[in-house]
Amino acid sequence: MIPAALAATLVAALVLAPLGAVILRAGGVSALTPSDLDALIFTLWQAALSAGLSCALAIPLARALHRRRFPGRGAFIALLGAPFLLPTIVAVMGLLAILGRRGVVNGLLAGLGLPEFSLYGAQGVVVAHIFLNLPLAARMLLQGWQAIPAERLRLALALGLPPAAQARHLERPMLRAVLPGAFLAIFLVCVSSFAVALTLGGGPRASTIEVAIYQAFRFDADLGRAATLSLVQIALALAALGAAARLTLPSSFGAGLDRAAPAALAPDRWHRIKDGATLTLAAAFLLAPLLAIALRGITEIPALPASVWRAAANSLMLALGATVLTLTLALPLSLAAPRARWAEPVAMLPMTASALVLGTGLFLIVRPWLAPTSLALPVTLLVNATLTLPFALRLLLPEVRSLQADYDRLAASLGLSGLARLRLLTLPRLARPLGFSAGIAAAFSMGDLGAITLFSDGRSQTLPLALYSLMGSYRMEAAAGAACLLMALTFGLYALFDRIGAHADPR
Amino acid sequence: MKKTLMLAGCLVAANTAFAADKPVLTVYAPDYFTSEWGPGPAIEAGFEAQCGCDLRFVAGDVLPRILLEGEATEADVAIGLNTDVSARARASGLFAPHGEDLSRLTMPVTWEDETFLPFDWSEVAFVYDRTRLATPPRSFAELLDAPADAYKIAIQDPRASTSGLALLLWVKHIYGDKAGEAWAKLAPKVLTVTQDWSQSYGLFTDGEADMVLSFTTSPAYHLIAEGDDTKVAAIFPEGHYFYAELAAQLKGSKHPELAQAFMDYILSDDFQGMIATANWSYPVIEKPGFLPEGFAALPRPQTSYFYPEAEAEALRGPALEEWRANFGK
Numbered sequence: 001m002i003p004a005a006l007a008a009t010l011v012a013a014l015v016l017a018p019l020g021a022v023i024l025r026a027g028g029v030s031a032l033t034p035s036d037l038d039a040l041i042f043t044l045w046q047a048a049l050s051a052g053l054s055c056a057l058a059i060p061l062a063r064a065l066h067r068r069r070f071p072g073r074g075a076f077i078a079l080l081g082a083p084f085l086l087p088t089i090v091a092v093m094g095l096l097a098i099l100g101r102r103g104v105v106n107g108l109l110a111g112l113g114l115p116e117f118s119l120y121g122a123q124g125v126v127v128a129h130i131f132l133n134l135p136l137a138a139r140m141l142l143q144g145w146q147a148i149p150a151e152r153l154r155l156a157l158a159l160g161l162p163p164a165a166q167a168r169h170l171e172r173p174m175l176r177a178v179l180p181g182a183f184l185a186i187f188l189v190c191v192s193s194f195a196v197a198l199t200l201g202g203g204p205r206a207s208t209i210e211v212a213i214y215q216a217f218r219f220d221a222d223l224g225r226a227a228t229l230s231l232v233q234i235a236l237a238l239a240a241l242g243a244a245a246r247l248t249l250p251s252s253f254g255a256g257l258d259r260a261a262p263a264a265l266a267p268d269r270w271h272r273i274k275d276g277a278t279l280t281l282a283a284a285f286l287l288a289p290l291l292a293i294a295l296r297g298i299t300e301i302p303a304l305p306a307s308v309w310r311a312a313a314n315s316l317m318l319a320l321g322a323t324v325l326t327l328t329l330a331l332p333l334s335l336a337a338p339r340a341r342w343a344e345p346v347a348m349l350p351m352t353a354s355a356l357v358l359g360t361g362l363f364l365i366v367r368p369w370l371a372p373t374s375l376a377l378p379v380t381l382l383v384n385a386t387l388t389l390p391f392a393l394r395l396l397l398p399e400v401r402s403l404q405a406d407y408d409r410l411a412a413s414l415g416l417s418g419l420a421r422l423r424l425l426t427l428p429r430l431a432r433p434l435g436f437s438a439g440i441a442a443a444f445s446m447g448d449l450g451a452i453t454l455f456s457d458g459r460s461q462t463l464p465l466a467l468y469s470l471m472g473s474y475r476m477e478a479a480a481g482a483a484c485l486l487m488a489l490t491f492g493l494y495a496l497f498d499r500i501g502a503h504a505d506p507r
Numbered sequence: 508m509k510k511t512l513m514l515a516g517c518l519v520a521a522n523t524a525f526a527a528d529k530p531v532l533t534v535y536a537p538d539y540f541t542s543e544w545g546p547g548p549a550i551e552a553g554f555e556a557q558c559g560c561d562l563r564f565v566a567g568d569v570l571p572r573i574l575l576e577g578e579a580t581e582a583d584v585a586i587g588l589n590t591d592v593s594a595r596a597r598a599s600g601l602f603a604p605h606g607e608d609l610s611r612l613t614m615p616v617t618w619e620d621e622t623f624l625p626f627d628w629s630e631v632a633f634v635y636d637r638t639r640l641a642t643p644p645r646s647f648a649e650l651l652d653a654p655a656d657a658y659k660i661a662i663q664d665p666r667a668s669t670s671g672l673a674l675l676l677w678v679k680h681i682y683g684d685k686a687g688e689a690w691a692k693l694a695p696k697v698l699t700v701t702q703d704w705s706q707s708y709g710l711f712t713d714g715e716a717d718m719v720l721s722f723t724t725s726p727a728y729h730l731i732a733e734g735d736d737t738k739v740a741a742i743f744p745e746g747h748y749f750y751a752e753l754a755a756q757l758k759g760s761k762h763p764e765l766a767q768a769f770m771d772y773i774l775s776d777d778f779q780g781m782i783a784t785a786n787w788s789y790p791v792i793e794k795p796g797f798l799p800e801g802f803a804a805l806p807r808p809q810t811s812y813f814y815p816e817a818e819a820e821a822l823r824g825p826a827l828e829e830w831r832a833n834f835g836k
Contacts, residue, residue, distance in 0.1 A: 035831060089706070093713075101659065101698070102714040120699045199701050203694070204664075204831040211702075215666040218571065307543050363575055371581075373565070461542065469542035471705035474728045474787065476712045 004336030007329045008346040014386050015353045018361020019234075023227045025364055030224035032232075035204075036212050040232065043208040046122065047190035050129035051183050057130065058137035058182070061282050063171065064275035065138065066145040076283065077142065078498060080135040081439065082290055082491050087447035087464050088132070088196050090483045094289030095119065095131055097296065104288070124200035129193065133186040135286055140185075140395070143433065144178035147402055163271060177248060178398055184244040185394045188237055188351040209233055213354050223360070230357040237352035241345055290487065297484025304481050311466035312489060318380060318462065319445040319493055325385035326441035327434065330392035334400050335426065337393070344393065351390040358383060363455065376455045384445040391444075392437035396430060403429050428506050435501010439494035446490040463489070531561045532765045535573060537587040541566040546785035553777050560765055570596055573757075577601070583760040584769050586626070588753040589669040590813070593623045594820045596755070603758040605770045613793045615811040616749050623753040626773045627788040629722040630747035630811050631673040632740040633660065640717050647681055647745045655695035661707035661716035664700045665827060670750070671700070674720055676819060677748035679826050680812055686826065690833040697834075723747065727802040728787045736801075746810035752788070 023029060032040075065077060083091060098104050099119045106116050119127060148170060156166050192210050201207065209229055216226040330347070337343040362379060366372050372379075403426065411421055427434070447464060461469070463486050470479040532554075541547035541564045551562045565582070570592050573580050580601065588596060596602060605624040612618050614628050633650070635643050640658060644650035663671030682689040698716045701707045711719035723742070729735040754773055756766040772778055779790040780797050790797050814822065 035828075093709070096710070096713065096715055100713070100715045124699075199699060199706055201699070203697070203700050203834050204666075205834075211664075211667070218568075218667065305543065360571075360575065363572075367576065367579075465538060466542070468705065469539050469544060471709055472539040472703075473542070473544035474708070474725075474732070475544060476709055479709070 003332035004340065004343055007332050008336075008343060011329060011333075011350060011386055011389060012346050014362075014382065015234075015349045015358070017365060018358050019227060019230055019353075021361040021364040022223050022230075022357055026223035026227055028224055029228040029231065030222065032225065032228055035207070036209075036225070036229060038205070039207045039209050039212045042206060043191055043193075043210075044236075046125055046129070046206075046208075047187050047193070050126050050133065050190045051187040053126065054130050054133040054137045054186050055179060055183050057134050057282075058141050059175070059179075060274075060278045061134070061138045062141035062145060064278045065142055068272075068275050068279065070279075076279075077139070078495050079287060079290070079491075080139055081436075081443070081494050081498065082135070082487070083132050083286055084136045085440065085443035085447065085490055085494055086132075086290075086487060087467075087490070089199075089464075089467070090293060090447075090487055091132055091289070092128065092196060092199050093480075093483055094293040095128055097292035098288045099127065104292075120200055121203075122201070122206055125193070125196060125206055128196045128200050129186075129190050131286065131289065132196070133189060134282075137182045137186060138282075139436070140178055140182040141175070143395070143436075144174045144398065146432075147399060148174060177401075180244040180247040181394050181398065184240055184348075185351075185391065187240055188348075188390070191233065191236060192352055192354065210354060213356055217356055217360070226354075226357060226360075230354050233352040233354060234349070237348060238345060241348050245344070293480075293487055294484055297480040297482075297487075300477055300481025301485055304478060304485065307461070308463070308466050308470075308478075308482055308485070311461040311463045312485060314461065315446050315448075315463040315486075316489065316493070318377075318384070318448070319442040321377075321381045322384040322388065322445035323438050323441040323497070325381055326388045326392055327438055329385060329389050330396060330437060331430075331434070333389070334393050334396035337397055338401050338404055344397070347393040348390045350386045353387070355383070355387070359455070372455045379455050380448070384448055385441065388437075388441040388444045391440050395433040395437050395440075399430055399433050428504065431504035431506075432501050435497050435499070435504065438501065439497035442493040442497055443490045446486065446493060529559060529561045530762050530765060531563050532558070532583050532762055532769060533563050533565060533581050534584045534586055534769070535569045535582040536564050536566055536585075537569055538566045540564065540587050546782060549781055549785050550778065553781070554769060554772050557772070558765060558768055560762075562769075573601060574599055578759055580757060580759065582757050583762055583766045584754060584756050586752075586754040588623065588755065590751055590753065590816070591669050591672045591819065591823075593620070593753060594816045597622060597816070601757055601759065602755045603760075603763075603766075605754075605756060606767065607770060607774055611774060612791050614749075614751070614789075614791055615808075616813045618751075618791075620816075623755050624770060624773060625751035625791045626754050626778070627782045627786050627790060628749065628751040629724040629788040630749055630808055631670055631677060631720060632723045632725075632742065632747055632808075633718045634711065634721040634725045634738055634740050635718045636711075636737050637739050638737045639714070643718075643739070643741050645741070645743075647743045650696075650741075650743075651689055651692040653696065658696060658717040659698035659715075660693075660696055660718040660720065661698050661710040662700055662720040663704055663707055664702055665830060667702045668704060670704050670720060670722070672823070673748045673750050675826050675830060676814055676822065679822055680748065680814070681745050687829045687833040690830055694834045722750065722788065723805065723807065724788045724802075726805060727783070727799075730801040730805075731784060731799050740806070742806050742808050744809065746812055747808040749811045749813040751791075752786070 065073070086094070096103060096119065099117065100106070101116065109116060118124065152170060156170060161169065191208070193208050209232060213226050213229045216222045216229060333343050333347045337347070362383075363372055366375060407425055407429070411417070411425055416425060448462065463482065467479055467482040467486060470482055536547060539545045547564050551564065554562050569585050569587055573582055573585060574595070578601070602622050604621045607624055609618055612625070614625065618625060633644070637643070644653060662674060665671040665675040678689050679686045698710065701710070704721065707716070707719050708721060710716040718741070721740070723740045726738045726740055729738040754770065756763070756770055760766045774792060776794065779792045779794070782788070782790050783798050783802060
C-alpha cells in the first residue's frame with residue numbers, strides 16, 4: 001500500500017500542482033466565452049459517438065478474433081495496436097491515403113460512378129477516432145475473452161450451448177466487466193483530441209476543448225481561461241469515471257486451471273462466414289492506412305539525413321525510460337485499486353490533463369529554483385509516464401480484480417505474501433497486460449511531440465519533432481520517410497514488449 | 508566501449524572549456540529555425556565568424572517562454588517572432604529598441620517599428636499546381652464566386668496559426684464590413700482548416716487539396732530546391748497581406764553590445780544575402796544577386812498591405828467572431 005500511496009501522491013501532485021501554479025500566476029480563473037461552450041458541446045458529442053461506435057464495432061471483432069484460429073492471427077492481433085499508438089499526424093496521413101479525396105476508396109467509388117466520400121467535417125473526426133480507437137477497444141475485449149477460464153468455455157461446448165446462450169452466459173458478463181472501462185478510456189482520449197479534430201474537423205464548428213486551451217494560451221495569453229478549461233476537462237474525466245465505475249460489474253467467472261482455450265465455439269458455417277467477413281473488413285480498414293504509410297515512406301528512409309537518425313535514437317532512449325517509469329507507477333496503483341477507492345481516480349487523472357497546462361505549470365514551479373533546460377530529460381520522462389498511466393491502469397485493473405478474487409484466499413492460506421507473492425503469483429498472472437502496458441508506454445513516448453517544449457534546449461530533437469521540422473521546411477518526401485521510420489520504431493517497440501508479456505504468461 | 512565514453516566525456520569537457528572563454532549570446536528561436544533545414548545553422552556560423560562569441564540557440568515557444576520568464580529571462584535576443592504577437596511582446600516591456608536605420612529596408616510596406624526588426628518577409632497567397640488546376644482564380648472575387656466544387660482549398664486556423672490569422676486580416680482588409688459574406692462564400696471551397704501551415708501544405712503536395720493558403724515565395728522552394736516549376740502562387744489584383752518575421756533584443760541582456768551586434772548582423776549583406784534560400788522568403792534589404800534567378804523572377808503582387816499593430820489587435824477579436832459565425836461548417 002505504501003508504494004501505491006507514493007505513486008498516487010506523485011501523480012496527483014504532477015497533475016494538480018501545475019494547474020495550481022497556472023491559476024496562481026493568472027490570479028484566478030476567468031469566465032468562459034460562448035465559443036468555449038460550443039467547443040465543450042462538440043467535444044462531448046464527438047467523444048461519446050466515437051467511443052460508442054468504437055466499442056460497438058469492437059464487440060464482433062473481438063468475438064471473431066477469440067473464436068477463430070487462422071494463420072497470421074498473432075501478427076494481426078499485434079498489428080491491431082498500431083493505429084492507436086501512431087502519432088496522430090502519421091495516422092491522419094495514412095487515413096488520407098485510403099479515404100481522402102485522392103485515396104483508394106474514392107478512386108473505386110468514382111470508378112463505380114458513386115458519389116465521393118468526404119473525410120472532412122464531423123464524420124471525418126469520428127471516422128478517424130474510430131480508426132485510432134477501435135483496435136484499443138478490440139484488444140481490451142479480447143483480453144476479457146482470454147481471461148475467461150478455459151473450463152467455462154469447455155463447459156459451454158460440452159453443453160452444446162448455441163451462440164445466443166454463449167453470449168448470455170459468457171460474453172455479456174465479460175462485457176459488463178470490460179466494456180465500461182474501454183468506453184471510458186476511448187471517451188477520454190477523444191475528449192482531449194487535438195490534431196485530429198483540427199485537421200479533419202474542417203472548421204471552427206469542430207473545435208474541441210483542447211483547441212480552446214491552445215488558443216487561450218498562445219493567442220490570447222489568457223492563462224486564467226486556459227486554467228478554467230483545464231478544470232472543465234478534469235471535471236469531465238471524473239464524472240465519466242464515476243459513471244463507468246457504476247456500470248462495471250465484476251465478471252465472477254472464478255479461477256480456472258489455465259488449460260488452452262478451445263477454438264471452435266461456433267463451428268457452424270454461418271458463424272464462420274460472419275466472423276471471416278468481420279475480420280476481413282476490420283483488417284482492410286485498420287491495416288490499409290498503415291500499408292499506405294509504409295509504401296510511401298519506405299523508399300525515402302535510406303536518404304534520411306543523419307540528424308533524423310540521431311532524433312530516432314533520442315526518441316528510443318526516452319521511450320525506454322518512460323516505459324520503466326510507467327510500470328513503476330502503474331503496478332502498485334493497480335494492485336491497490338480494488339481495495340483503495342482513491343487509487344483509480346488518481347491514476348485516471350492524467351488522462352484529461354492538458355499537456356499545455358501541464359508543461360506551463362511545471363515550468364512556473366521549477367523556474368525559480370533551477371534552469372528548466374537542465375531538467376528537460378527527467379521532466380519529459382515523468383510527464384510521458386504520467387500521461388500513459390491511465391491506459392496501463394485500464395489494462396491492468398480487470399486482471400488485478402480477477403487475480404485477487406481468484407487467488408487471495410489461496411495465497412493467504414499458503415502464507416504467500418510480499419515479494420514472494422509478487423514473484424510467484426502477481427507478476428506471472430499479470431505478465432500479459434504488463435507487457436501490453438509497457439508496449440503502449442513505449443509507443444506513446446516515441447510519438448511524443450515534445451509537449452513540454454518549454455523545457456527543451458532545442459539541442460536534442462525527438463523523431464516527431466524532426467518530422468515536423470521536415471514538413472515545416474517543405475521537405476514532404478523526407479517527412480514521409482521519417483513518418484514511416486517513426487511508425488516502424490513505434491510499432492517495433494510495442495510489439496517487442498507485447499511479445500515479452502505474452503511469452504512470460506504461464507497460460 | 509568504456510574508453511569511447513571516456514574519450515567522449517573529455518571531448519565534451521574540452522568543448523565547454525573552450526566555449527567558456529567566449530561570451531555566450533543566447534538567442535530564442537522557434538523549433539523549425541534550428542533544425543538543419545532551417546536558417547539557424549547558417550546564421551550561427553555567419554555571426555560566430557565575426558563576433559568572437561558563442562551563439563547559442565534555444566529552440567521552442569519563443570514568446571510564451573519569455574513572457575513566463577519575465578525579467579529573469581536568459582534570452583539576449585528573440586528571433587522568429589511574428590507580426591501577430593508583437594503587440595503582446597511589446598506590452599511586456601521586456602524588449603529594447605533595435606537602433607537600426609529603417610530607411611535601408613526595401614520592403615513593399617513602410618516599417619517604422621523601433622523595437623521589432625523584420626529579417627525576412629513574404630505575402631500570404633493561395634498556391635496551386637498548374638498541372639492539376641486548369642482554371643485557377645485570377646482574383647479574390649473570382650475565388651469567392653467560383654462554384655463550390657471548382658477547387659478544394661486547405662487553409663490554416665486563424666486561432667492557432669499566424670498564416671491563418673494573416674488570411675483573416677487579408678479578407679478583412681479587402682471586404683471590410685462584408686467580410687462575413689466573403690467567408691460564407693469561401694467556406695464551401697475550403698477542404699479543411701488545419702492547425703498549422705505544414706499540415707495544410709502536406710495536404711496540398713499529397714494532392715488532397717487543389718490549393719493551399721501559403722506564401723507568394725512558396726514556389727521558390729520547389730523551383731530552386733526541386734527544379735519543379737509547376738507550383739504557382741495566384742496573384743490577385745486586390746492585393747495581398749504582408750507577412751514578416753521579426754527579431755528583437757531584450758532589455759535585460761547580459762551582453763547588450765553583442766545583442767546589438769546581432770541586430771546589425773541581421774541587416775548585413777551576409778545575412779540578407781542568404782536568408783532567401785535559407786528561409787524561402789524575401790530579404791528585407793534586397794540587392795542584386797541576393798535572390799537566385801528563378802526566385803527573383805517570381806510574380807509579385809501590385810499592392811501589399813499590412814495593418815498597424817494596434818489596429819490588427821483591435822480587429823482580431825471581432826474578425827474571429829465573424830469567421831466563426833459565417834464559416835458554416
